Each structure stands twice: as C-alpha cells, then as structure tokens.
Amino acid sequence: MECRVEGEKPVLELRQVSIAYSRTPILHSIDLSLYPGEIHALVGENGAGKSTLMKTILGIISPDHGEVIFFGQKRQQQSLKQIMDAGISMIHQELMLIPELSVAENIFLGREHELGFWPWKRKKNAQLQTLELLSDCEIPLDSSTLVKNLSIAEQQLVEILRAISQRAHLILMDEPTSSLSEKEITLFRRLINKLKNEGVSILFTSHKMEEIFGFSDRISVLRDGYLISSKCREECTEQEVVQQMVGREMNQFFPHREVQKGEICLQVKGLGIPGLFQDIEFDLHQGEILGFGGLVGAGRTDIGKAIAGLLSPQSGEIIWRNKSVSFKSPQDAIKQGIGYVSEDRKEMGFIPEFSIQHNITLSSLLSCQRWGILDKVKEKEIASAHIARLNIKSKGVGQQVMNLSGGNQQKVVFGRVLQHVPDVLILDEPTRGIDVQAKFEIYTLMAELSRQGKSIILISSDLPELMHMSDRILVISKGKQTANLNKEETNPAEIMFYAMK
Amino acid sequence: MNLKKILIGSQSGGIFLALILMCVLISSLTPRFLTDTNLLVILNQVSVNAILAFGVTFVIISGGIDLSLGSMLAVAGVVAALFAKSDGGNVYLALLMALGVGALMGAMNGFTVILSKVPPFIVTLGTMTIARGAALIISSGRPVSDLSESFNYLGNGDLVGIPIPILFLVGTYVVCHFVLTQTVFGRYVTAIGGNETAAWVAGIPVAKVKWWVYTLSGIFAALGGILLSARINTGQPNAGLGFELDAIAAVIIGGTSTRGGKGSMTGTLLGVLFIGVINNGLDLLNVSAYWQQVVMGGIIILAVVLDSVYQKMKR
Numbered sequence: 001m002e003c004r005v006e007g008e009k010p011v012l013e014l015r016q017v018s019i020a021y022s023r024t025p026i027l028h029s030i031d032l033s034l035y036p037g038e039i040h041a042l043v044g045e046n047g048a049g050k051s052t053l054m055k056t057i058l059g060i061i062s063p064d065h066g067e068v069i070f071f072g073q074k075r076q077q078q079s080l081k082q083i084m085d086a087g088i089s090m091i092h093q094e095l096m097l098i099p100e101l102s103v104a105e106n107i108f109l110g111r112e113h114e115l116g117f118w119p120w121k122r123k124k125n126a127q128l129q130t131l132e133l134l135s136d137c138e139i140p141l142d143s144s145t146l147v148k149n150l151s152i153a154e155q156q157l158v159e160i161l162r163a164i165s166q167r168a169h170l171i172l173m174d175e176p177t178s179s180l181s182e183k184e185i186t187l188f189r190r191l192i193n194k195l196k197n198e199g200v201s202i203l204f205t206s207h208k209m210e211e212i213f214g215f216s217d218r219i220s221v222l223r224d225g226y227l228i229s230s231k232c233r234e235e236c237t238e239q240e241v242v243q244q245m246v247g248r249e250m251n252q253f254f255p256h257r258e259v260q261k262g263e264i265c266l267q268v269k270g271l272g273i274p275g276l277f278q279d280i281e282f283d284l285h286q287g288e289i290l291g292f293g294g295l296v297g298a299g300r301t302d303i304g305k306a307i308a309g310l311l312s313p314q315s316g317e318i319i320w321r322n323k324s325v326s327f328k329s330p331q332d333a334i335k336q337g338i339g340y341v342s343e344d345r346k347e348m349g350f351i352p353e354f355s356i357q358h359n360i361t362l363s364s365l366l367s368c369q370r371w372g373i374l375d376k377v378k379e380k381e382i383a384s385a386h387i388a389r390l391n392i393k394s395k396g397v398g399q400q401v402m403n404l405s406g407g408n409q410q411k412v413v414f415g416r417v418l419q420h421v422p423d424v425l426i427l428d429e430p431t432r433g434i435d436v437q438a439k440f441e442i443y444t445l446m447a448e449l450s451r452q453g454k455s456i457i458l459i460s461s462d463l464p465e466l467m468h469m470s471d472r473i474l475v476i477s478k479g480k481q482t483a484n485l486n487k488e489e490t491n492p493a494e495i496m497f498y499a500m501k
Numbered sequence: 502m503n504l505k506k507i508l509i510g511s512q513s514g515g516i517f518l519a520l521i522l523m524c525v526l527i528s529s530l531t532p533r534f535l536t537d538t539n540l541l542v543i544l545n546q547v548s549v550n551a552i553l554a555f556g557v558t559f560v561i562i563s564g565g566i567d568l569s570l571g572s573m574l575a576v577a578g579v580v581a582a583l584f585a586k587s588d589g590g591n592v593y594l595a596l597l598m599a600l601g602v603g604a605l606m607g608a609m610n611g612f613t614v615i616l617s618k619v620p621p622f623i624v625t626l627g628t629m630t631i632a633r634g635a636a637l638i639i640s641s642g643r644p645v646s647d648l649s650e651s652f653n654y655l656g657n658g659d660l661v662g663i664p665i666p667i668l669f670l671v672g673t674y675v676v677c678h679f680v681l682t683q684t685v686f687g688r689y690v691t692a693i694g695g696n697e698t699a700a701w702v703a704g705i706p707v708a709k710v711k712w713w714v715y716t717l718s719g720i721f722a723a724l725g726g727i728l729l730s731a732r733i734n735t736g737q738p739n740a741g742l743g744f745e746l747d748a749i750a751a752v753i754i755g756g757t758s759t760r761g762g763k764g765s766m767t768g769t770l771l772g773v774l775f776i777g778v779i780n781n782g783l784d785l786l787n788v789s790a791y792w793q794q795v796v797m798g799g800i801i802i803l804a805v806v807l808d809s810v811y812q813k814m815k816r
Contacts, residue, residue, distance in 0.1 A: 235759075310702065330701060330703070331704040334704035336702075340702065348702045352696060358688065358692075362688075362692060362705070363703045365688060369685050371685060372685050373684055374682045374683055374685060416703060
C-alpha cells in the first residue's frame with residue numbers, strides 16, 4: 001500500500017478552506033488532498049471540526065474562504081440529488097434507512113427510475129441487482145428482508161452497499177464502524193478493499209485506533225479546527241496520533257489499576273431468556289471489573305439489561321448481597337444499588353430537552369425533595385459538583401443536554417447514575433462514539449470507582465478497552481457463555497476464538 | 502426590565518405578545534371591550550375551558566392526548582345535578598360524586614393506555630363516545646333541572662365581587678403551575694414526554710405517573726362539568742360537545758409541544774385567554790356565529806405559525 005504523493009491527480013483538493021459559524025471559527029485554512037483509491041482517515045476529538053469538514057466536501061456547507069475542488073471543478077453548494085449525481089456519497093453516523101422497506105428497496109431509494117418504468121420491473125431489477133451486489137461483496141444478507149428486522153450492524157452494511165451501488169467516486173463515512181463487531185468489521189474491510197481496487201476514494205472518521213491504522217493509507221489529524229498533520233500511515237505511530245489529537249502527551253491511555261478484590265456481591269446462576277441468552281453464570285466481587293466480550297448481537301447487552309431490570313429473566317437467579325432478587329423494572333434495580341449505562345445513549349440515556357441539572361438528578365429526585373416539592377438549590381449543587389468532577393464541558397447547569405457533544409452527554413449519563421449511588425455499575429459500550437479525551441476520563445473514573453470498592457460489568461466491543469480495563473473477561477457467543485478468562489492469562493486472539501465459537 | 506424577560510426569555514413570549522396585540526386591536530374597534538364588566542365576563546366565560554386545558558396540559562406534556570374531556574365533563578355535570586336536586590340534594594355529596602366519577606373515567610383511560618399500549622388518541626376517542634352514551638343513559642336523555650340554590654351559587658355566585666368560576670380558574674392555575682414546575686411529579690411528567698424509554702431506564706415509575714396524568718385530566722374535566730351545570734342550573738347530557746378541541750387548541754397555542762416534553766401552565770392560561778378574547782371580540786363586533794368559527798380556526802393556525810417563527814427567530 002504505497003502512499004501516493006506525486007504523479008497522480010487528486011480526486012479532491014481542499015485549498016485554504018476556512019469556515020466560521022457566527023464568528024466562531026470552526027476550520028482554519030485547511031489544505032487536504034485525496035487521491036484515487038486512497039483510504040484516508042480523518043481523526044480528531046469531538047468538536048475538532050471533522051463533521052464540518054465532511055459537510056463542506058459534501059457541499060451542504062460552503063466555505064467562507066478557500067475552495068473545494070472535485071475532479072478539477074470547484075464545488076458549489078448543492079442539493080443532495082446533485083451531490084449524488086456528482087459522484088459523492090456520504091454514510092452518516094445516524095443511519096438513514098427506511099425501516100419498513102426491504103434491503104433492495106433501500107439500496108435503490110431515490111434512484112428507482114434507473115430500474116425501468118414499470119413498478120414490477122423495478123422491483124425485479126432491484127432484487128436482481130441487489131443479489132448481484134451482495135454476492136459480489138460476499139455479504140450474507142437477504143435482499144428482501146425488511147430493514148427493521150436487521151441488526152444495527154447489518155443496517156450499516158446496507159448503507160455502505162447503497163453507496164457502492166451509486167458508483168460514487170468519493171465516499172465519506174462518519175464513524176462507519178462504531179456499531180460493528182469484529183466479524184462485521186471483517187466484512188467491512190473486504191468492502192473497503194473492493195472499493196479501493198475500483199479506484200474509489202474514501203474519507204472516514206473513527207475513534208478506534210486499530211481501524212485507523214488497519215484500514216487507512218493516510219491519516220490526517222484535526223484539532224480545534226486546525227489540520228495538525230496529514231501523513232502516510234507508515235510514517236505515524238499510534239502514540240503520536242493520539243498525542244496530536246489531544247494536544248498533549250498521553251503517557252498512559254489506560255490508567256493503571258491495583259485490583260483489590262473484595263467479597264462477592266453479585267452472583268448470577270443459570271440466567272436465561274429464551275431466544276436471547278441462556279445458562280449465564282458468574283460471580284462479581286467488590287472492586288472488580290468484569291468484562292463481557294463477544295460479537296455484537298451475541299446477547300451481552302441483553303444480559304446487562306436483565307441484571308439492570310430492563311428485561312425479566314425466565315430462568316436462573318440473580319443473587320444480590322446474598323439474597324435472591326428479581327427486578328421488575330429499572331426502578332427496582334436502582335433502589336437496590338444497581339446502576340446502568342446503556343449502549344443506546346440517545347434512546348435510553350437522557351432526556352434531550354432537559355438541562356444537565358435535571359438529567360443528573362433524574363434518578364435520585366427523591367433525595368432532592370420534601371413532601372414531593374423539589375429542592376432546586378440542592379439540585380443545582382449536585383449538578384455543579386458532577387460537572388466539576390466529571391469535567392463536563394458546558395455553558396452551565398442549565399444547558400440542554402441535546403446541545404452537548406457525545407462525550408459530554410455520556411458524562412451527564414454517568415453523573416445521573418453515580419448520583420443514585422450504585423454499588424454495581426453495568427456499562428454497555430460506555431465509550432462508543434466519544435472522543436479520546438472523554439474516553440480517557442471515563443477510564444480514569446472507572447478505575448477510581450473500582451478503587452472505592454464498586455463493582456463494574458463492562459460490556460465492550462473495543463478489544464483493547466476490554467483487555468486493559470477488565471480483571472476478568474466473560475466471553476459470550478450466540479447467547480452462551482463460552483469462556484471465563486483471567487486478564488493476565490489471556491490475549492485478544494483467545495477472546496476472539498471464544499467469541500466465534 | 503421584567504417585560505423583556507417575559508417576551509424573550511420565556512416560552513410563552515410569543516403568545517403573550519399576540520394576546521396584547523389582539524386586545525389592542527379589538528379595543529380600537531369597539532369601546533365596549535376594555536371595561537371592567539367585560540373583562541370579568543371574559544374570565545368567567547373562559548373558566549371552564551381553562552380548567553379542562555390545565556388538566557390536559559399534563560397529559561400533552563407527558564406525550565399523550567385526551568379527547569374524552571367534553572364527554573367526561575357531561576357525565577360529571579349530570580351526576581352532580583342528580584345529587585344536587587333542590588328536593589333533598591346535598592351539594593357536598595354532588596361534588597364528591599361528580600369528581601369521583603371523573604377520576605374513575607380518567608383512571609380507566611390511564612389503565613387502558615398503559616396496559617393495552619394502544620395510542621391514547623384511540624383510547625380516549627373510544628372513551629369520548631362511551632362517556633357521552635353514559636351521560637345520556639344516566640339522565641335518560643333529558644336535562645336534569647330543579648337544582649338547589651347552593652349548587653347554583655357555584656356557577657353564578659361571587660365572593661367579594663369576584664365570580665366563583667374565576668376563583669376556581671385562578672386556584673387551579675396556581676395549583677397546576679406549582680405542581681408542574683416545583684414538584685417531583687411535574688418533573689416526572691415532563692421527563693416522560695421528553696423521552697419515555699430513558700425516563701423508565703432512569704427509574705421513573707412511568708406507568709404510575711401516566712395513570713395519574715389521565716386521572717387528573719378526568720378530575721379536571723369533572724370540575725369543569727360541575728361549574729358548567731351550576732352556571733346553567735341544569736345537568737345537560739349534551740354539554741361540552743367539542744370542548745376537548747378548545748382545550749387542546751389553547752394548550753397548543755400556549756406553546757406546549759404536541760410531542761410532549763415541553764410546556765407550561767402559563768402558556769395554557771394565555772392560550773385560553775387568547776381564544777376567549779377573540780370570541781368575546783367577535784361577539785362585540787356582531788360577527789355572525791357561523792363566521793366566528795371560520796375566523797377562530799384561522800386565527801388559531803396563524804397564532805401557532807407565528808409562534809413557531811418567533812421561536813426560531815429567538816434562536
């Protein structure tokens with residue numbers, strides 16, 4: 001994989017692009033080139049300007065200064081249809097598929113006219129072309145399945161297929177792998193390589209180092225709207241990239257932790273819900289971090305939900321502080337000291353229109369009231385304390401959570417959960433889609449909590465995270481527990497072996 | 502200056518401005534508008550709609566809807582009248598029974614919405630018809646008259662010169678505003694409307710809160726029914742036809758989001774007054790009752806459109 005610099009003409013060139021929103025500069029004269037068949041990773045913390053840069057290339061935003069040149073032509077602000085016709089395609093972080101339509105219909109959405117005049121002909125052609133595409137890319141999906149019946153990861157693959165079928169010359173991907181597990185990432189890698197061989201250029205953002213280094217030919221780092229570096233992959237190291245992203249030396253990405261295992265506080269015996277998972281058994285000690293490894297869709301999330309009272313187990317038992325318990329609702333679990341941070345932050349984590357303050361106190365309002373009347377002074381004190389402790393970047397306790405970045409939203413969720421003083425925390429993908437700095441802070445927080453004797457169940461698809469943060473790792477595959485491994489005695493390969501078993 | 506804060510700082514700024522403009526417009530067209538008597542008439546006229554609207558504001562903020570208000574009002578009004586006959590009736594028993602019946606119907610709405618997971622629009626649409634039928638059955642389809650003096654007083658009497666219905670309007674506003682903004686219950690209702698799943702995961706007893714919201718709506722509808730029966734001194738099984746739409750219109754004009762999660766009692770109060778002022782103005786200007794409806798609908802749409810433009814401008 002050579003890193004092209006001279007000779008070839010770039011597909012896309014950014015010249016001195018600057019953008020400001022209401023006088024706040026977002027991008028400072030960015031120069032960037034993309035060559036045919038190049039896979040270009042754009043990295044940076046949340047708020048560094050990656051999304052704005054992508055939108056500028058796409059043509060949704062026009063730059064205040066400088067120009068974007070695509071195939072030798074200056075790009076103007078365009079409608080989505082024009083953008084598609086120009087040969088640029090974007091895969092958003094939020095999926096843009098229509099759940100009630102089939103895979104084939106989604107892939108050809110908005111381009112039905114290419115499939116012929118008659119509806120039945122269109123349907124047949126869509127099926128045929130999708131089948132061809134699927135077999136071409138070796139993706140095990142059925143073209144007639146409705147999208148609502150697919151997992152998030154499979155939907156993501158459909159999005160990518162759509163971009164491929166549009167025969168785009170340039171594909172922009174905003175965190176394309178954030179919801180993919182190892183297995184799907186392999187499929188993803190295959191797709192990327194296929195595109196590369198066809199000369200398609202790809203610009204993608206990611207927070208995962210293994211992908212940034214695994215896929216890309218070139219890595220560009222953005223920080224606070226400045227392009228810090230743009231180098232061939234071979235010329236950079238992980239350490240260097242992280243350092244460039246955060247702007248300071250990060251000696252240890254994962255905090256050092258002295259494990260002090262206390263007594264057993266949670267025992268799970270033969271836990272099962274038909275169709276989701278079965279025969280799950282483990283002990284959780286005080287101060288221990290137990291990792292749940294496995295592929296996306298293996299049932300890890302459902303096990304977490306069952307312990308946190310979101311799902312009712314059909315068999316087995318949960319023994320909590322030497323008593324068999326069955327939680328009917330999250331409320332029951334919270335009362336018993338179980339905290340839960342969902343993988344689906346938007347849907348289950350917070351109330352978007354509520355302020356930081358109201359979100360943080362939401363699970364513990366009963367301690368901020370008398371006779372049902374709220375003690376708002378106390379509420380504010382609590383919220384301010386969490387903002388300081390968790391380093392939540394905001395305009396104050398009154399800012400609406402929907403206006404915060406992903407990392408800060410996650411910290412608000414942590415604030416809410418910590419405020420109801422749980423003894424066990426179930427963290428489902430706690431660092432998904434958040435920036436490096438916030439990730440580091442969450443790891444530090446986890447280490448501190450375990451030092452205080454709190455137990456943590458960490459469900460994570462990020463192998464380095466799982467390996468470094470957990471004391472023990474329970475591997476789940478297809479709803480069954482396939483291994484219970486000690487951190488010291490295992491390695492990523494072994495975990496993957498059991499995950500695919 | 503406080504006025505600036507009201508206009509720009511709060512959700513209800515747009516509707517407040519619209520109400521003032523409407524008052525200025527009408528009083529420039531007729532001198533009979535801006536008089537003490539007329540203003541009291543307006544407040545008295547809107548009191549029933551206001552009470553329904555306060556109740557349904559909770560429902561709408563929680564992300565639901567209640568279409569059965571008018572019918573529940575009729576049932577409660579008839580029940581109150583039956584227990585408040587001039588021969589041997591008891592006003593206190595009448596109040597208790599009417600409120601109890603309202604609470605019961607609201608509670609049934611709540612149960613059905615929670616247990617069946619059928620959208621509240623459908624559930625309360627059903628209740629609307631059922632309750633209307635119940636009102637006709639209880640009264641055998643005839644108005645219930647010959648009501649006691651003390652019951653009549655509730656609708657037509659006054660205390661230190663202020664009509665009783667207006668006192669109820671003010672009282673319910675104060676209580677509802679306090680409950681919505683200062684209590685755990687109010688916070689829970691808003692949270693559920695904002696993101697029901699997240700509220701549940703955060704440990705809020707969602708089902709219980711929703712049940713209470715519909716029950717409250719029934720109680721407020723019953724209170725409206727009592728006041729209306731008392732005012733016309735008759736329990737009318739056909740009373741309150743379409744009242745739910747006036748109440749919901751007032752809530753929406755007041756800036757409460759139909760998707761839930763956002764809203765205020767002050768907004769609802771202003772919405773109610775806005776509708777009341779327009780009705781009164783059209784009456785004073787001798788506009789025919791048919792045209793009043795057309796004008797009313799147009800103004801409601803205009804108000805909501807202007808408000809959304811105004812909210813965008815503020816950002």
